[in-house]
Amino acid sequence: MSEPAISLTNLGYFYRPNQWVLRHCDTRVARGSVFALLGPNGRGKTTLLHLLIGALKPCEGGLSVNGRIAFVPQLFEVTFDYTALDMALMGRARKIGLFSQPSRDDEEAALAALDRFGMADYAQRPFGELSGGQRQLIIFARVLVAEADILVLDEPTSALDLENQSLVLERISSLARNDRLTIVMTTHHPHHALAVADDALLMRGQGDYLFGRAREILTEDNLCSLYRAPLKRIAFEHEGREIETIAPILTPTQMARHHSQETIGAE
Amino acid sequence: MRIMSKMLRKPGADCAPVLLLIAIALLALFSLTLGRYPVPFADVARIVFTTFPINAVGDYENAPWVVVEIVRMPRVLLVTLCGMGLAMSGAAMQGVFRNPLVGPEIAGVSSGAALGGVAAIMLSWPPLAIVGLAFGSGLAALAAAFALARLTGRASTLALVLSGVIVGGFCGSLVGLLQTLADPTVKLPSIVYWLLGSFAGATYEKVAIVAGVTLFAGTALVALRWRINLLSLGQTDAKALGVNVEALRWGLMGLVALLVAAQVSVSGGVGWVGLIVPHLARMLVGPEHTRLLPTSAYLGGIYLLAMDDIARSATEQEIPIGLLTSAVGAPIFAFLFWKTQSKGWMRE
Incomplete structure (x- = not known):
C-alpha cells in the first residue's frame, strides 16, 4: 500500500485545558479514497477538519498530510x-x-x-x-x-435539496475516481457516507473511534448506538443494480405524538 | 474557450477607466476656471498645456498665468490626489475587513494625524512642519493600534478595530484638551479651521509630499488588488488557498495608513470619501477588486474635485471641505444603504 494521504497518530485537541474535544485518534486515509466522518454534534468532527486544514494545531499526538489541501466550508457565504x-x-x-x-x-x-x-x-x-x-x-x-490533492468538505450536502444532494455526491465520487483526489467529508447522513465513502470513522466519544471500510462499519448496530436512534440498513435492486441505503425509523407512536402536539398547538 | 472569456467580460468594465480618466481631466480643467479672478476655459487649457506642471516657471507679470499655475493648480492637484488616495484606501479597507461599512479611518490614523497637526499649530510651527508632524503622528497612532492589537495574542481584525477605537478616542480627547488650552483669539480659530478640513493652503510642496506617498503606496495597493479578493473570503479560506493572511493584511493597512496620513496632514479632516466612493464604484464595475480599486481611485478624484469646487465657489466665504463631504456624504450613504441593502452586502 502506498503512503497514505493523511495519517493521524494519537491526535488530541482541547479548546480549554483538559477538556478534550478529541483524543487518542488514529486514522489513515488512503490516496484517492473518499473518507467520511460521522457522529452526533459535539464529538469533534469540525475540530478534526480544522486540524486537518491547519487552522488548529494539535495539542497532543500528530498528523501528517501529504499533499495540498483545499477546504470547502459548510455554507459558502461571501461578503462581496x-x-x-x-x-x-x-x-x-x-x-x-x-x-x-x-x-x-x-x-x-x-x-x-x-x-x-x-x-x-x-x-x-x-x-x-x-x-x-x-x-x-x-x-x-x-x-x-x-x-489540490486533498479535498476537505464540511457537511457538503447539509444545506441542499434532494436534487443537489445527489448532484454533489456524484461529483465527489467523480473527483475521487477520475481526478484521484483524496476526499475527507463530514456528514449527518449515514446513507450519503454509504453511497460514496470508501472508509469511515465513527466518532462515538473521546477516545472511542471506530475506523474501517464504510460498508463494513456502517451497520445497523453501530449506527443505532452512535445516534441513539433506530435505523435500518436496506438492500434492494434498482435498474439492475444492487443498492444499499440507510433509513431512519420513525415509529408510528412518535409520529402520532408529534401530530397530536401539532393539533393541540393549533388550537 | 478563448473567444468565450473575452465575451464574458462586462461591457462597461473595460471602458469605464478610460471614460473616468477623461472626466477627471475635464473636471480638473474646469476647476481651474473657478474663482474670483475670471479665467476662461480656453485660456486655462492653453496655460495648462504650455506649462510643465510640477516645476511651474513662467511669466509672473501675467495675472491669468499666476492665478492658474501658482494659485489654483496646486490645489486642484492636491484635491485630486487626496480623493484618489482616500477612495482607494476605503476600497482596500472594506475588502480587508470584509465589511463595506468601514472607512480608511478605522485604525485610528486620522485621529492621530489630527493630534499631530493640532500640536504643531499650538507650537506655531511653519506649515510644512505641521504637515510633517501630522504625518508622523498618524503613523505613530497606527503603530500604537497594531501594538495594542498584538497584546490580545492573536492579531484578529476585531482586535485591531477595537484598538483603533481606543487609540482614536485617546487622540480625540487630547485634541479636545489642546483646543481648550489654545489661545482663543489666534490659535483656536486656525486649529478649528484646520480640523474641519480645507485645501485652501495648497502649495507645490504639499503636492510633492502627497504625490510621493500616493505614487508609492497607491502603486503598491493597486499591484496587490487581486489579493484583496482572496483576503475578503475570510481567514480560513484565504489561508487554505495559500495566502499569507497576516502579512498581507498588515501590509495593506500600512499602505492605507500612509495614504490617509498624507491626506490629513495637508488638508485636515476630510471624512466619508473613503466610505462612499467605493460603493459608487461597485455599482459601476462590480465588487471585484482588480476593477474596483482603479475605478474607486478615479471616482474619488472626481468626487473630491467636485466637492472642493462647491466648497470654494458656492458661498462668498469658503466652506470647509470636511463639513461638505460629511454633509453630502451622509445622505448619499443613506441612499446607498437603502438601495443596496437588499443586494446582499449586509449579509452576515
Whole structure:
C-alpha cells in the first residue's frame, strides 16, 4: 500500500485545558479514497477538519498530510458578490505572483474548470445569486483550479435539496475516481457516507473511534448506538443494480405524538 | 474557450477607466476656471498645456498665468490626489475587513494625524512642519493600534478595530484638551479651521509630499488588488488557498495608513470619501477588486474635485471641505444603504 494521504497518530485537541474535544485518534486515509466522518454534534468532527486544514494545531499526538489541501466550508457565504468566474479564479492564488493580476491563461483555466462541472454558463453570474448546490460546484471547480490533492468538505450536502444532494455526491465520487483526489467529508447522513465513502470513522466519544471500510462499519448496530436512534440498513435492486441505503425509523407512536402536539398547538 | 472569456467580460468594465480618466481631466480643467479672478476655459487649457506642471516657471507679470499655475493648480492637484488616495484606501479597507461599512479611518490614523497637526499649530510651527508632524503622528497612532492589537495574542481584525477605537478616542480627547488650552483669539480659530478640513493652503510642496506617498503606496495597493479578493473570503479560506493572511493584511493597512496620513496632514479632516466612493464604484464595475480599486481611485478624484469646487465657489466665504463631504456624504450613504441593502452586502 502506498503512503497514505493523511495519517493521524494519537491526535488530541482541547479548546480549554483538559477538556478534550478529541483524543487518542488514529486514522489513515488512503490516496484517492473518499473518507467520511460521522457522529452526533459535539464529538469533534469540525475540530478534526480544522486540524486537518491547519487552522488548529494539535495539542497532543500528530498528523501528517501529504499533499495540498483545499477546504470547502459548510455554507459558502461571501461578503462581496464576486462572479462565479472570479471565485473559481481565486484557486490560482499560489500560481499568481504577489504583485500580479490573473492573466488570460489563468482565466481560461478557471473557465475550463467551471466547464467540467457544467457551470461555464454561470461564469458571469454573481456567486451569491446561485443555489447552494451550484455554489458547491463553483467551489469544486476552484479546487481543480488550485490543483489540490486533498479535498476537505464540511457537511457538503447539509444545506441542499434532494436534487443537489445527489448532484454533489456524484461529483465527489467523480473527483475521487477520475481526478484521484483524496476526499475527507463530514456528514449527518449515514446513507450519503454509504453511497460514496470508501472508509469511515465513527466518532462515538473521546477516545472511542471506530475506523474501517464504510460498508463494513456502517451497520445497523453501530449506527443505532452512535445516534441513539433506530435505523435500518436496506438492500434492494434498482435498474439492475444492487443498492444499499440507510433509513431512519420513525415509529408510528412518535409520529402520532408529534401530530397530536401539532393539533393541540393549533388550537 | 478563448473567444468565450473575452465575451464574458462586462461591457462597461473595460471602458469605464478610460471614460473616468477623461472626466477627471475635464473636471480638473474646469476647476481651474473657478474663482474670483475670471479665467476662461480656453485660456486655462492653453496655460495648462504650455506649462510643465510640477516645476511651474513662467511669466509672473501675467495675472491669468499666476492665478492658474501658482494659485489654483496646486490645489486642484492636491484635491485630486487626496480623493484618489482616500477612495482607494476605503476600497482596500472594506475588502480587508470584509465589511463595506468601514472607512480608511478605522485604525485610528486620522485621529492621530489630527493630534499631530493640532500640536504643531499650538507650537506655531511653519506649515510644512505641521504637515510633517501630522504625518508622523498618524503613523505613530497606527503603530500604537497594531501594538495594542498584538497584546490580545492573536492579531484578529476585531482586535485591531477595537484598538483603533481606543487609540482614536485617546487622540480625540487630547485634541479636545489642546483646543481648550489654545489661545482663543489666534490659535483656536486656525486649529478649528484646520480640523474641519480645507485645501485652501495648497502649495507645490504639499503636492510633492502627497504625490510621493500616493505614487508609492497607491502603486503598491493597486499591484496587490487581486489579493484583496482572496483576503475578503475570510481567514480560513484565504489561508487554505495559500495566502499569507497576516502579512498581507498588515501590509495593506500600512499602505492605507500612509495614504490617509498624507491626506490629513495637508488638508485636515476630510471624512466619508473613503466610505462612499467605493460603493459608487461597485455599482459601476462590480465588487471585484482588480476593477474596483482603479475605478474607486478615479471616482474619488472626481468626487473630491467636485466637492472642493462647491466648497470654494458656492458661498462668498469658503466652506470647509470636511463639513461638505460629511454633509453630502451622509445622505448619499443613506441612499446607498437603502438601495443596496437588499443586494446582499449586509449579509452576515
